[in-house]
Amino acid sequence: MIDGLASMGSALLAFMTPMGIFHVAWATLLGILVGSLPGLTATMGVALLTTLTYTLERDSAILVLICMYVGAIYGGSRSAILLNIPGTPASAATSLDGFPLAQRGEAGYAMALATAGSALGTVVGILLLVVLAPLLAEVALNFGSFEFFWLAVFGIVISGQLTGGVSPLRGYIAGLLGLSVAMIGSEGLHAHVRFTLGVPELNGGIGLIPAMVGAFGFAEVLTVMWRGKPRLVGADLREDRTLPRLADLWRYKFTIGRSGVIGTIVGIIPGVGEDIGAWASYAVAKRISPERDQFGKGSKEGLTAAETGNSAVVPGALIPALTLAVPGSAPAAVLIAALFIHGVRPGPMIMLEQPDFIYSVAAMLLLATAAILIYGLSLTRAFIQVLRIPRELLMPVVFVLCVIGPYALTQRVFDIWVMVAFGLIGFVLRQMNYPMAPLVLGIILGDLLDKNLRRGLTLSDGSLEPFFTRPVSALFAAVIAASILLGLAPVRRGLARLAGIAGGRA
């Protein structure tokens, strides 16, 4: 760990050049603005910015994208507190207590607490990233085709289960649709072209960037213009405190530490994301807190737990993204695509091929955290003005970027059509309560699942036995089976009945 922290320190120093600081400053600010505006999500911000980083050198490009990611997740708290509309889904739990605080005239203090919680949550996540990522990469070096197949299935099932809401079925369907999209184009083992319907542009498959920009960009534009116009509440901060009290932070030290760890662990789980990190941290804090009756009515502890939890997911989501090439969240999925574009090959070999890269990423996250702290505490009043930008001016500009961004990568008009198609499909699916994270994860993991199932079957001469008898494979299979079973309503009802009977006997 000491070596890891030393490597992170050297990476930090390497980024402290005028150009490095400039990139951190503008990208984090842009991220906060993107996150603040309802309708502009972190995934969309990272996807659109990826298209603007083609010409940057590798480290600067990744630094810019990570600053956008951290900034956007943090920025979502602004509109959650002031509008009761989470700027990003990650801030949904923040609005539960942030908005009541704003209604009580404490909007400035709520934003200050959100800033401190976000910064501390990210720091907890960074420490865990430095410790856990090399260990996970080492474990993953022993993975074979059988384990990688199950890892892909595990990602889809868990992501579907946790993001599907009341019904995991919708999450599973979204994941299956993502996997189906990944089946289009030339497959990875024999280069056989599948499901292109005679369209030559589909031979290389559906591009992740056009698909993501459509599903998260165009779909958001449609959603924002469809919804009613939100009204700003509690925006007069002239008499409100905009710096957090150290006494409050000290009082919530255990909440911050616990939420940071929970957020990071949620981040490590494939395709789950920041919103679940925030909800899980919030739920645990509510269960343990002595002031639990205040939760939902303007509890400062609830607000801190939610913001610490969602920000800690960012470093957590990068742990599997870097070491397994399996994203922990939707923005991390775009980051994986960006890593490939810039010549970094995430996966178990990363600690052998580029041993310092993980520590460079930790240093980038630390710089982004410092930036959100500075911006968050100094520009609280200025950010409120951003929320006043009319959506009628903002959304057409966003859509223009959605059109030109994917086009810029390949210079094919076909990618604009893909973006539009995914935007319309994404909008409809979202309105029908289908989560987007498993869909994205499916597109990313489709190739991994397909290649490793067929490669594994070839190695075992068609036998399924090694898929269930190798220790790690067996563990994955058991967890997947258990989580699918627990997702079935009759099984859950049966278990609840059993628990009730056992409780009655006791």
Added chain:
Amino acid sequence: MRFDSPAADRVTALVLFALGAAMSYGGFTMDRLEIRQIHPASIPGLVPMLLGATLMVCAALLALGARGAARPARPSDGGAPGDGPSLANLAFTALWSGVYALALVGTLPFWAATALYVLVFAGWFLIPAAGGGARLRTALLLALFAGGMAVGISALFRFGFLVRLP
């Protein structure tokens, strides 16, 4: 029909079942590459067949789950204070954005298509909302905004990122 109603779920289930069936059939009839003597367990159609079958099962479960009574309407986006959803706004946004992306881009120079798109988009909402006398002023300001954005974005991609614009 609401997006999150049992009727919508039944239609979705039908579409998903057809998609799953098509994938399974496509996978089953896909070339097995015998001529290249690949292992029979590594045929390209294997995973599409499995995915198609799983999708059909999920579609059947979705249809079964949609048998119940209509669900109550969701509270509007977390209960945020503001206006309700507008189908007219959605239809205009989808149509005009589609026209821009699929027809204007590639037909007109990119900067001209973009200026026209931004002007019409913003003008559609903001000009009628402006009072009688302020309409001309709003339209002029929007034209300035649209032109500035179009030239700025075009210049950024053309000269900053060396992209040959559509």
